[in-house]
Amino acid sequence: MRQEPLLQVKGLCVEFATRKGNVQVLNHLDLHLDPGEALGIVGESGCGKSMMALSIMRLIPAPPGNISAGQILLNNSDLLQLNEKQMQDVRGNEISMIFQEPMTSLNPVFSIGMQVSENIRRHQSATRAVAREKTIQMLKAVGIPVPELRIKQYPHELSGGMRQRVMIAMALSCQPSVLIADEPTTALDVTIQAQIFDLLKQIQQDMNTSIILITHDMSVIAEFADRVAVMYAGSKVEEGLVRDIIDNPHHPYTQGLIRCVPFLKKDPGTEREELNEIPGVVPDMRLIGSECSFAPRCRYVMDHCHEKKPPEVQIGKKHHAFCWYLEEGK
Amino acid sequence: MKTILPLLKRIAYSLMLLLAVIVLNFVLVHLAPGDAVTAMVGDMGGATPELIAELRVEYGLDQNLPTQLFKYIAKMVRGDLGISFTHNLPVIDLILEHLPATILLVMTAFFMAILIGTVLGIIAAQRPNSLFNHLITVISLSGYAAPVFWTGLMLLISFSYYFPIFPSFGMETVGFRGTFLEKTFDVLKHLVLPAVTLASIYVAVYSRLARASMLDVLGSDYIRTARSKGLSEKVVVYKHALKNALLPVVTMAGLQFAQLIAGAVVVETVFSWPGIGQLAFNSILRRDQPLLLGILFLSTIMVVVTNLITDFTYRILDPRIK
Amino acid sequence: TPGFAGPKRGGDYIIPVVQFPPHFNAAIKSGSELATPASRIFVALVQINENWEPEPYLAKSWEISPDGLTYTFHLLEGTTFHDGKPVTSKDVAFSLETTKKNHPFGPYMFGAVDRVETPDKYTAVIKLKQPHPALMIALSMPLMPILPEHVYGEAQGPIRKNPANIMAIGSGAFKVAEYNAGKSYILERFDNFLRPGQPYFDRFIGKKIGSPSSALIAVSRGEIHHLVVGDPRMLAKLKKEKNLFVISRSTSGVGSVNYIEFNLRKEYIKDKRVRQAIAYALDLDFVIQKLHQGMTHRSTGPIHSSSPFYSDQVNQYEYNLEKANQLLDEAGYKRGADGMRFSLDLTYMPVPVIEHEHKMIAEYMKPQLKKIGINIILKAPADFMNWYSTLAKWEHDMSTSNIFMWGDPVIGVHRLFMSTNIKHRVWTNTAGYANKEVDKLLNAAAVERDIEKRKALYAEFQKIIAEDLPLYFTIEDVFHYGFNKELMNIGWEIWGPGYESMYWKNGQAP
Amino acid sequence: MSNTTNVTSMEVEYRPDRPLVEIWRMFFANKAAVFGLVLWTLIIFTAFLGPVIYSTDPFDLVGAPMEPPGEEFLLGTDYLGRDILAGIIHGASVTLAIGFSATIFTVIIGVTIGVLAGYYGGWVDTVLMRVTEFFQVLPALLFAMVLVSLFTASLYLIVLAIAVVTWTGIARLTRAEFMKIKEREFVLAERAMGARNTRIIWKVILPNALPPLIVTMALGVGVAILFEAALSFLGLGDPNAYSWGYMIGSSREYIWDSWWAVTFPGFAIFLTVLGISLIGDGLNDALNPKLREL
Amino acid sequence: MNSQPVLKVENLRTHFKLSKPHPFAEAPIVYALDGVSFEIKRGKTFGLVGESGCGKSTTALSVLRLVEPTSGSVKLKGTDICQLTRKELRHSRRFMQIIFQDPYSSMNPRTTAGEIIRSPLKILKIGTPQEQNDRVEELIKLVGLRPEQRNLYPHQFSGGQRQRICVARALAPNPDFIVCDEPVSALDVAIQAQILNLLMRLQREFSLTYLFISHDMAVIQHVCDHIAVMYLGKIVEKTNRRSLFLNVKHPYTKALLSAVPTTDIKTKRSSAPLKGDVPSPMNPPSGCRFHTRCHLAEACCFEEDPRLREILPDHWVACHLA
Ligand SMILES: Nc1ncnc2c1ncn2[C@@H]1O[C@H](COP(=O)(O)OP(=O)(O)OP(=O)(O)O)[C@@H](O)[C@H]1O
């Protein structure tokens, strides 16, 4: 019954060369994405979420960045083996990406129509007129009113929400099988955020696109994703179905992450309470070796947490975590 | 209406600026010791007091300064810039006659500098820490660091004297008879050394600027977006990045143009290029007030007009400005 | 000049123009930049040969009355202006009147002229109020061009505004074809020139050149056909050029002499001993031999050495630092702790083309006078006006300057020394020199017709000046003409080469 | 690019950052900039110690005119017989003095105007920017020539003329920096703490605006030197000041006979300006926090 | 309990005049803050929540007179801030402080943490240098940093640590009242909890009064005693925490609440509650400003601006239909 995953990331390592030494920003990362699925990735800022996304696109700035090991299999063919020309055919066509900052992600000096249709013309060798038709159609699909007029406008004439819609239209214009959304709504208001997620959901259904959603907001994940992977300092610490993770987090970090978020309550009561906190800060990636990177902040820390990489612990059918404490407690 | 009004505002403002420039120059030139008639008669090898008095009246120099200024502006509004003392010709004719040569020189140098500078800058930006980048830095800075007349003299000695490839002076071979094509070629041959000399100063400016702004643009989010669309590196750099990176270059170019005209004075002197620069230099040396004022006025106009053009170009390049 | 097979017609002749002439009307403006083209466009009554003798030009012959007050000129018949109208004695009279009125030297040249009579079309009679030995020189080109009255007359409006100043109409060997202000002018051969056969060139072209160095390259490449270097430094270069031959002459007619002017009103300088000390401290031999590489001449006084009135029987101030120091000590100016006695300003005439005669000498004086304890502060006049106004206001301590004799001392020299001519104008007696004896000598020389007596008067005058030293005369310049080798038959007048008789060996420019 | 504010730092690292050391390290890594620095060390050494070691007065006529470079005169003599080497050595201090004093003037005018316009904004800005634009449309060299030629050239006048025509760049830059930094929240924070305008201008904003200003000032020295040279070349220099520009200007007509008299001072100017430009360039990169992160 | 409010804001308006597009145009006005009133009692936290651009920061700055309010009054412990002279204002600054959203850009990058914390003491001339020094040490410990960290520069800290420094700085002069303008929205969730806890702890310890601004309903709900919801420069609903979430009245507040994603899978939203974007404050809609996005809007909403009415005890709403 189990399908072949659409996209598989195996043992991905990404390094950055800096003047202060090499930084391993991704450390043997494994992920997979099934067709039609929405995979959520959460983690604190700087844990390597964007790097993971950019590695899939092979857009890591090189130098200083460098994918040092691993495989990225799209329909079982390794993207890392493609040459640049072949990779260009994949980008924007089979895998698309939308970025965090709608304000700066569109080129300010070209009309949005041009920027959307450029993608179509690049990958579908469409004529100008056909591409224009398709562009209008796409903009309509993402809920931009009167797209015939809008295509002549420039990014600065649109609001943030509109721009993000344009980005989505652009990303989806070639019906990609995978859409990576890297914090698509962090810069937007909640009401706009809600609109964007509605749009993404609807599109996912209509086009059967698989989505990787990157965010640092647990509640967004809870609402949107089917499955979630929690990342910490370049590694995956826990992975499972959304409900499993939220209702039953196992890894100490996941637990902390979920507890420290103030969730909106129906009745807040009159007294205010303290939030749970995870003490300390995210470690400097340069200093991470083979130990558990969460060890310095972990309340269940044990001696060998500082020595060896934590093992994978299977918790449920699709739920596993990497932790010595869990391993011991089994 | 919306687009015309700001333009009108700019033009009205430019006119005021021009007026201010005229007044300043006029006052300055007239406050300096000595007056034009003494220069004129000195040039004649001396003259009788009667002749001097007569000339004073003739050129209106016997009136007080405000009256002279007022009359000058009144005449100027009618397009009359007065009569050159030394050439005895209407200033406007003199200027118009020398203008094409300067425009040819300055424009050639201007576009040469922008083109070479931008290309060098872009190449350097794509390999920010390479040896090549350092090489470009040093080469372009060399052009900037060498005094322009020195560059000119060195080129002159090298390519006109020891290896006589290019003519040494002037804009054309006088009395040269030939087809239009041959004449054009003749002018081009004369143009090479002065234009290269003048351009050499500004290549550095543009290449540094283009490099910096290209580096900036290449690191921006929308370039990553363009790449994520699967566009080839060529399209990314020369379509998406270039247009943005050009904005500061255009601004700078507009600002630099004023200096380019002035820089032409030196180059024109070295190469005997028959342009405004030489005319200006001579008018300074011989205190030809009407001519000097006319030239200052003209170069201000040119600067103001280039600023307007820059503005306009900017509007074309950058849709954010409306 | 070599060459047997008679003159060939054809070809262009291109000269370099350093200062571009604003027009060609020599009757209302002096200056060498104008003299060359104007002498091609206009003729004069006479020409002065190299021996200072008048020769026929428009006038085929003349008589002078014994009292020296009446000059009768007989004109060549059938001469026409460029527009085809005949040249008549009316035009001669008109030209003299115009020149007298408008030329900067008008009063000196023709102040003595009472009237011009025109008994017939081809006879012009000049009546003088008093004897005027310099008249013949004043009647030559470029001092008095023969202008057509129908073009330049009152009827055509004020002469200074006459468009024909530029598109000039004369009766000279060439007529104006093109005038591109500040750039070039082209003169074309006038086929009806009064000397049959002449001129030989098709065109005579003047081309503006900014700097002497570019001119040098241009002449070596044949882009221009001769080069006059005032600057002896360039001579060696000029001589090296294979396609040139060099003729060095002082233009005796112009008679340019250089001097250092002392402002006699100023402290220190009003002391004759200081002036003499300065003269002794300057090694003019060094200047001439080393700085000017022997290409200028020593000047000993206001009258140019080529003039018949020149005398070298004067104190010549041989280089002698000891004597200079001694004079200063005598004058009571002791050296201070830094070895300096006092400071003086020195300005110089800002003339780019002959910098070596002014700027260079000023620069030379600075270290040289340091040796006798005078600190020189150079005041570089940025433009001519600055220099002019400094001198005209008598604000200078010292300045370099030069003056043209213009053929006769009466025209060019007297103005510097007459106590009646102390004016706020340059090239008057700005030094403030007043010496009754000198006044008397000069007044007598102006009207003396006996050449020997006149010589004696001027000899005495030169001696006094060298002793008093209101101006210290330093050098005379020599001009070096580099001509293209293929040029034939170069004629000379006191004003410079005569281009009318020149021609190309092969009938065209190489 | 990832948000730089989020770059993590480890708690164990307590080494206080020494910005100057960091800048120096960046600067030193830039070979071209180091070359510029070496050049300038030499030039400054020449300017200060040169006249002591080689005391020949550059005005003195010490040899035959136009002696080519050789044993007696290392760099030859000029048309008067003045020692070119002495000129280069003594000219260094004059040239540098002109460069620096003009720059100081420029900075005083430019920074004052830029600060006032950028900080106070509103009508102050409008008025000052109009004035700036006014000076900007004047063709600099031409206007400097006019200024110098109208009144007799002296060092002061030349320095002043250079300042008058070059201050606009600094003013605009200062203004832009001030406007940019003024909007940063730490300035608002200072105001919230009750800081006076003077403190905010001089102690808060200016230090943050310094890096680009320093670079521009460095380049300004080069610009001033080039300006003086150009004026001298056109015969508008001060003949009592033996600057390199004066050397070229006075010898340029003799270039065909004594190339050395023009070439060496020209080369000295070239090296000086190149040196300071390279230094400025290096500083620009070293002071740029974006590049320092790498 | 002291019933005297620490801060009382009445009918505060702040309008920004933009520059004229051309001389004959009227200067466009941004109605950033258009008649806002509220009061905060000692030791309480007053929350302001709303979408971007609704005027939250403008309120914060106007209350501290860091921008000049157009009209209205701000009484801090009884004295009207808006009436003070500059000198008096400077003096009263020690009683009110502010913490900004972006901790990095709110610190002068050229000064060390110690200097930054000390600067208000220095500016306000509080204590001797030795006392200041001790105070800095104390504050550093108070906000959970280590004493040796005082010599580090801002860029050497993590985001959370930077915000701690800002908190310490705000506390330095012992203020009664602190404005927190989105103090946690630039921080990670894990760090956000740390800072919120710190702020609450300090409030208890020193009985501080907060004006707490955020766009995050959950955060607001968590830390505030009283909450006002702003829309386009106006308060649309204002009440205590419990009442707001239990008896939400204004359609905008309702929409805002339902837009917030929750982890509660059963109450998953069906679709986005609001269509369209926030209108521009340059020409706010007539009548009720929310009517353009309100699905309940009736005729009167288009014409009449609803006043803030007390519908329930201590529950104020500006809506015709509530
Ligand atoms: N050019 C670079 N040089 C060195 N390190 C880098 C570079 N770019 C990113 N990094 C490091 O890589 C790590 C991962 O960065 P990434 O952008 O993937 O984080 P993120 O999880 O997306 O964070 P955020 O939520 O802030 O977007 C960070 O620690 C960052 O410091």
Ligand SMILES: Nc1ncnc2c1ncn2[C@@H]1O[C@H](COP(=O)(O)OP(=O)(O)OP(=O)(O)O)[C@@H](O)[C@H]1O
């Ligand atoms: N100095 C100013 N000049 C002109 N308009 C301004 C100025 N400051 C703010 N505004 C405008 O006033 C309105 C309210 O701005 P404000 O910063 O108060 O919003 P905010 O609620 O804090 O938004 P955010 O959540 O984005 O911080 C906005 O439309 C803004 O553009």
Ligand SMILES: [Mg+2]
């Ligand atoms: Mg990211």
Ligand SMILES: [Mg+2]
């Ligand atoms: Mg805000």
